[in-house]
Amino acid sequence: MSSVTLFSKKVDPYKLISNYEINNCDLELSGGQSIFIGYMRKTNEFRDDIKSMTLEYYPKMTEYYLEKLVNEVNKDFMLHNTFIAHRVGEVVPTDCLVVVSCWAKHRKQCISAVKYILEDLKHNAPLWKKEFYSDNREKWVEKNT
Numbered sequence: 001m002s003s004v005t006l007f008s009k010k011v012d013p014y015k016l017i018s019n020y021e022i023n024n025c026d027l028e029l030s031g032g033q034s035i036f037i038g039y040m041r042k043t044n045e046f047r048d049d050i051k052s053m054t055l056e057y058y059p060k061m062t063e064y065y066l067e068k069l070v071n072e073v074n075k076d077f078m079l080h081n082t083f084i085a086h087r088v089g090e091v092v093p094t095d096c097l098v099v100v101s102c103w104a105k106h107r108k109q110c111i112s113a114v115k116y117i118l119e120d121l122k123h124n125a126p127l128w129k130k131e132f133y134s135d136n137r138e139k140w141v142e143k144n145t
Helices: 013-024 059-076 107-123
Strands: 003-007 032-039 050-057 079-087 089-091 096-104 127-133 138-140
Touching: 003 013, 003 059, 013 032, 013 079, 013 096, 032 107, 050 059, 059 079, 059 107, 079 107, 096 107
Parallel strands: 003 079
Antiparallel strands: 032 096, 050 089, 050 127, 079 096, 127 138
């Protein structure tokens, strides 16, 4: 069983992964797990004074997209399990934005799958980001890095 979670409050990413693994993973089958945890930073390629960001989304559209992504990745990379948790709403630097964890028979499958998921999330997922700066300006993010 794979899972997608959208969350709007500050979380401990390690607890999210641990709870998911305890409840959904058979570690007797999985020889590898790969994890990525992404945090909001106060910089981008042009500025170093980002004070917050809003991630907007359409719940059903975003959940459907992420569930479809999980199903495709599980099949294509022969994974036992995949967990994606993504932040929505208001975030500030140091907040956890994304958690991706994959379990499979071999490490290469997990590592490749996590990388694929992250690139897809950055470029294709229906999530829209708006940054707010210390000079009270704001800007929609057009290019994800």
